[in-house]
Amino acid sequence: MSSPNIHVGIMSADKIDFKLHGEYQLLGTKHTFSGNESVSYENGTLQLANAKICDDKLYFVPLDKGNSEFELKDVTIGVNFHWEQKEDQKFQGALKFIIEEGQITAVNILSIEDYLISVISSEMSAKSSLDLLKAHAIISRSWLIAQIEKQDKLTDAGESYESTFKTDEEYIKWYDREDHTNFHVCADDHCQRYQGTTRSHNPNVVKAVNETAGVVLAYNGVICDARFSKCCGGIAELFENCWEPVNHPYLTAVIDNPVPPKGFETDLTMEENAVPWLKNAPEAFCNTDDEEVLKQVLNEYDWTAKDFYRWTAEYKQDELSALILKRSGYDFGKILDMIPIERGASGRLIKLKIVGSKKTLTVGKELEIRRWLSESHLYSSAFLVEKEDVVDGVPGKIILHGGGWGHGVGLCQIGAAVMGHNGYKYDEILNHYFKNIDLEKRY
Incomplete structure (x- = not known):
């Protein structure tokens, strides 16, 4: 089994400026694009600025995956946190624009392993010990697959998910990621920090992800x-x-x-x-x-x-x-x-x-x-x-x-x-924080 793909919601806005580094095909058409472009939300559809194309979704696929990346302008990171700021970010994989609540949402589609390389670099400085990076790769992979399975289960069961309970005496609310219905996870701290190729990819991060590829934490055979x-x-x-x-x-x-x-x-x-x-x-x-x-x-x-x-x-x-x-x-x-x-x-x-x-x-x-x-x-x-x-x-x-x-x-x-x-190995780190778990290779 090869690494499955993940759909990541990057940003939402009324207008999104982006740049395609390499040649991308717009699925459903014969058009190819490269360079600067922008998409706006007009009259209920998505409109490309430099082409007479409008639709309810736009899906750009790189023709040369290994040598292409796209750049999104003014992506907000640290949403509602003390470090909130905007930056331009670059990403590998495919780019999809969809409409959500009267705005444009940019979604990145890529393999889980490529996603994890960025997550580890985004969550940490990427200067960590190899064993810490391996431990983090395994828990990030486990969390991600568990969330996808949970989302699929809720969708299949047609269940509504409640996370707010109010009475005259109490207001109880929690925040997880079940509100994402058009993609698997978002790119900010609400899910896991994911900042594409913007953060440097230390060779140790790539090594940690590759050497643990497909490995997850499991408890009684279920991904944690x-x-x-x-x-x-x-x-x-x-x-x-x-x-x-x-x-x-x-x-x-x-x-x-x-x-x-x-x-x-x-x-x-x-x-x-x-x-x-x-x-x-x-x-x-x-x-x-x-x-x-x-x-x-x-x-x-x-x-x-x-x-x-x-x-x-x-x-x-x-x-x-x-x-x-x-x-x-x-x-x-x-x-x-x-x-x-x-x-x-x-x-x-x-x-x-x-x-x-x-x-x-x-x-x-x-x-x-x-x-x-x-x-x-x-x-x-x-x-x-x-x-x-x-x-x-x-x-x-x-x-x-x-x-x-x-x-x-x-x-x-x-x-x-x-x-x-201090010299602890990645499995020792994992067994310290997660009890009675097994490390299983799923793909």
């Missing part, structure tokens, strides 16, 4: 929904605390250290244990400030986040109340308190009660909490709440003391980078 985040903060989180309420036995509360750190209780679902854990910095693979290691994992735009293992965020009262109103759409009035209701295995908040002078509401899950408390995304939902300058029950300032970066489920990229740097 293998997740990863930047920094777990000392203990990994459970899948069901971040996404749908399904338990995956291979995604457990992994202590990111060879032995449990001394002086700490590690059941962080209990507030009395979470407080000292987050106020201090227990030993962990991901508790590092070694720049040689960090530069293996963090791209240049990630270097704005140096204090990822333990961090603080401060808000003045007016700033916080305005922020939550803007991000949630609910007017809480003055924010009187933020009360932990439920914590996960890593200390991340699954539910947080926000008490305001006008409204009280419990919000979850972890990413929605992070969205409400930041203009982009708070580093994580593992935090303690401290109130200062309280007058008549109203705090003048609220400080969050937090730990970790991202959802914390599965592989911890910074922890894994340290493991690879």
Whole structure:
């Protein structure tokens, strides 16, 4: 079996400028194209600027796959995150334009293995140890195939997928990738960072992908929904605390250290244990400030986040109340308190009660909490709440003391980078973060 193809949604806009490096054929026609071109959405169809061609979809296929690539202008990366920016990006494979919700969406079609070479380069700096790169290739491949199988299952069953639940007391929402119906995955952090050939392809990345080609993580013969985040903060989180309420036995509360750190209780679902854990910095693979290691994992735009293992965020009262109103759409009035209701295995908040002078509401899950408390995304939902300058029950300032970066489920990229740097092999890294799994070659 050869490597299957993947459809990746790159960007959406009213007009997209692009450049074809090499000769491409427009499927369904005899026309070939090369050089600069643009596509716009007009009167319900896609219109090419330099050709009298309009249709509801346009599909460009390279005539010489090995020596062709296309370039998309002004692609937004880091959507809604603190590093959001635009850049021109180049891609291998085929290019398809489709219409989605009155806009143009550009979709890249290429083999899974070519996709993974870019993902590993996009997710990390590509300077990592070969064993870290191999581990990341396997989990990225596993996650991708698991998502495709899940999408196919939902489509075949005709099931609707619900991820938002609202009552007068609670607003619970999680974000996964089931909202992509016209392609398999998107190109941003919502799925996996994919930036085509724009990021340098270190020979070690190509080597890591090629030497693990077709290899996946499996649990009882089923491909694992293998997740990863930047920094777990000392203990990994459970899948069901971040996404749908399904338990995956291979995604457990992994202590990111060879032995449990001394002086700490590690059941962080209990507030009395979470407080000292987050106020201090227990030993962990991901508790590092070694720049040689960090530069293996963090791209240049990630270097704005140096204090990822333990961090603080401060808000003045007016700033916080305005922020939550803007991000949630609910007017809480003055924010009187933020009360932990439920914590996960890593200390991340699954539910947080926000008490305001006008409204009280419990919000979850972890990413929605992070969205409400930041203009982009708070580093994580593992935090303690401290109130200062309280007058008549109203705090003048609220400080969050937090730990970790991202959802914390599965592989911890910074922890894994340290493991690879310290000589651990890729299978040892995988068996540390994913329990009772097998490595299986599927193609």
